[in-house]
Amino acid sequence: MIGLKIIIFLCVVMAMTNSIIGQNSTFIDEDCFQCLCEGATGCNSTAGCQSTYHGAEFCGPFHISWQYWLDAGSPSILDVTKPTFEDFKDCANDFSCAATIVRNYLQKLIISKKVDCNGDGEINCIDFALTHKLGGYNCHQKDDRPTKYYGRFYACWNNTGSEDYS
Template sequence: MLFKIAAACLLAILIPSIQGQVASVVPEDCLGCLCQASTGCNMTIPCTTGHQYLCGPFLISWAYWADAGKFVLANDDPERKGAFEACVQDAVCAGETVRGYMAKFAQDCNGDGAINCDDYAHLHILGGFGCNAPITQTPFYQGYLACRNTVQSLAG
């Protein structure tokens, strides 16, 4: 049920609450599973401290956000201190950030001849340079697979 609520929030991508929208490269169900695998789609999770500063339900870094195109909430300035956090902690803006990143770095990470959500999961964790490293045993990927399999069983 939590996944359905999170997915419903992410389906709001169509709402024009951000600046610089991109074409929808990542389907909503895939976006939902990336969010689910990242934090359980926790919309209130604080930014992390430690070796990496990651924020929002997708655990996005500043570099990921910048590579994606520095999406911001409506009427915000990407150069404003706090614009990154405001965007990636908002479901719609964070979703567009992920889509922007995937549009920029889309590639066949797992070598199966297709670019799909499995590849986006690799890109989300490993980045656009070197996404072909194995991640199948990571908690993120296991959570992603569980979500993907649930979504596929509901659709079919």
């Protein structure tokens, strides 16, 4: 009888744990990920690097900056001990490596800290889009500027069947 009670207790604990994990864990689904890429460059895998803001270079299909890459832990295509600017450019211009940069960045600055950038009570793709555009330290700033990024992002997001946020 004690063995049965222990089994029931463990099942209840596991069910509660799974429920809590499901409620508190946030991930970037593929629709969101695709829309972040669409917003950045139209998901142009040959975007290369561009000097746009105060001489900073933004590279690849996700239009990633050197600082964004550093904040994401400096992932690289090759296993390097001391990452260089060339490692940044190579990774940001490689779709798979760039995707790792974005996932790491959002995990570090939004998901793990449970940051709700737009104050709607949820951490979702809109928060990820604001973070990707404004940075993890500035995502709460109101940014109503009509930009290509937001236009492309919202057009993509609204086509996913998700809630219309435009």
